[in-house]
Amino acid sequence: MIRFDAVTKTYPDGTVAVNALTLEAATGETTVLVGPSGCGKTTSLRMVNRMVEPTSGQVWLDGRDIATIAPHELRRGIGYVIQQAGLFPHRTVLDNIATVPVLTGCSRRQARTRAAELLDLVGLSSDLAGRYPNQLSGGQQQRVGVARALAADPPVMLMDEPFSALDPVVREQLQNEFLRLQHDLGKTIVFVTHDIDEAIKLGDKVAILDSGGTLVQAGSPAELLSRPGTPFVASFLGRDRGYRALTFAQAGSLPLSDETPVRLGDPLVLASDRQTDGWVLVLDDQEVPQGWLATATLSDRQDVGTVTADLLHLGGTLATAHGTLREALDAALSSPSGRGVVVNENGRLAGTVTASHVLALVEKRAARLRAAELQPAVAGLTAPKAQP
Numbered sequence: 193m194i195r196f197d198a199v200t201k202t203y204p205d206g207t208v209a210v211n212a213l214t215l216e217a218a219t220g221e222t223t224v225l226v227g228p229s230g231c232g233k234t235t236s237l238r239m240v241n242r243m244v245e246p247t248s249g250q251v252w253l254d255g256r257d258i259a260t261i262a263p264h265e266l267r268r269g270i271g272y273v274i275q276q277a278g279l280f281p282h283r284t285v286l287d288n289i290a291t292v293p294v295l296t297g298c299s300r301r302q303a304r305t306r307a308a309e310l311l312d313l314v315g316l317s318s319d320l321a322g323r324y325p326n327q328l329s330g331g332q333q334q335r336v337g338v339a340r341a342l343a344a345d346p347p348v349m350l351m352d353e354p355f356s357a358l359d360p361v362v363r364e365q366l367q368n369e370f371l372r373l374q375h376d377l378g379k380t381i382v383f384v385t386h387d388i389d390e391a392i393k394l395g396d397k398v399a400i401l402d403s404g405g406t407l408v409q410a411g412s413p414a415e416l417l418s419r420p421g422t423p424f425v426a427s428f429l430g431r432d433r434g435y436r437a438l439t440f441a442q443a444g445s446l447p448l449s450d451e452t453p454v455r456l457g458d459p460l461v462l463a464s465d466r467q468t469d470g471w472v473l474v475l476d477d478q479e480v481p482q483g484w485l486a487t488a489t490l491s492d493r494q495d496v497g498t499v500t501a502d503l504l505h506l507g508g509t510l511a512t513a514h515g516t517l518r519e520a521l522d523a524a525l526s527s528p529s530g531r532g533v534v535v536n537e538n539g540r541l542a543g544t545v546t547a548s549h550v551l552a553l554v555e556k557r558a559a560r561l562r563a564a565e566l567q568p569a570v571a572g573l574t575a576p577k578a579q580p
């Protein structure tokens with residue numbers, strides 16, 4: 193665990209970059225520092241590997257005050273990834289990644305073998321091993337940067353706006369890869385970004401800083417979205433906050449309706465018989481949903497034809513039975529029939545759900561939350577402390 197304990201950094205010109213920061217970053221989790229430019233995120237991050245020394249307060253790593261650990265020893269256990277990757281321009285991709293293992297005593301051969309594994313781990317083709325950084329795209333450079341930081345297998349990773357310079361599509365790809373990698377590796381990560389959506393997506397814990405280097409609120413994404421502690425946090429989290437909170441609400445007990453589906457290859461006339469509201473769900477022979485059939489448009493073919501893939505309306509996202517309310521709502525809203533398709537883990541049909549059913553559940557949960565928030569105040573009024 194990393195712990196900031198009343199850490200303040202005042203630069204020689206008097207700028208207070210970080211102001212009495214107290215914050216814990218749990219082992220094996222991603223803690224994201226987020227806030228507007230100049231609020232002290234990078235300064236905080238660099239105090240963890242002693243690139244910046246605090247003016248007062250301590251940073252602890254697994255119970256040791258890092259001021260007592262020599263910087264080179266400390267940094268051996270800490271990977272560091274920055275924007276624009278910071279690669280050595282005159283070294284090949286493979287040698288960039290192998291640099292750290294060589295420094296820590298691996299033979300060149302071992303280091304290169306490890307580097308090749310890492311290249312694969314971050315999703316890069318081995319064809320790129322011999323290229324130089326300027327022969328790579330921005331996204332590829334950033335992947336090499338991550339591979340290099342992972343090379344010594346450090347338990348801690350510091351990541352400073354690693355994806356900020358990339359275009360939105362590549363950025364999203366790298367964020368998804370990040371989540372996959374972190375799921376497998378379980379590093380203790382402190383991640384800096386100015387992008388609240390990135391913070392909410394990647395963080396197990398998100399710490400929101402405001403200018404002057406003050407921590408305003410820290411908590412899980414779900415906590416922040418459902419209970420922002422100050423107007424600043426609420427406005428920083430932005431619009432759609434209530435809707436985005438659904439991303440973290442497990443659908444759990446969704447009221448699923450049964451369908452009377454048909455299968456690919458069934459006679460069309462059967463589909464017309466099954467018609468309830470003009471839409472019939474079509475499955476393959478493994479019970480996996482394939483799309484919707486609009487029975488009203490089949491009148492001239494239904495006596496002879498069979499259900500084929502080219503007749504289906506696709507569109508419509510699938511929700512999973514153990515997914516989130518947002519997924520379920522999206523499935524319902526994007527379905528041509530208005531009935532969102534919910535599947536089990538194995539991809540087979542579990543049932544369907546309408547937007548109004550999902551919203552009723554959302555409303556019920558919100559009412560319960562409001563009631564829970566009122567309770568202490570009510571209890572305080574009606575149940576005064578017993579006199580001693």
Ligand code: ADP
Pocket residue numbers: 203204205207208209227228229230231232233234235236
């Ligand atoms: P962020 O990462 O949130 O953008 P920084 O930690 O980089 O914020 O900077 C916090 C504040 O400290 C800013 O006002 C910045 O100008 C100032 N600052 C950063 N580095 C230095 C420095 N070396 N000397 C003086 N002021 C600095």
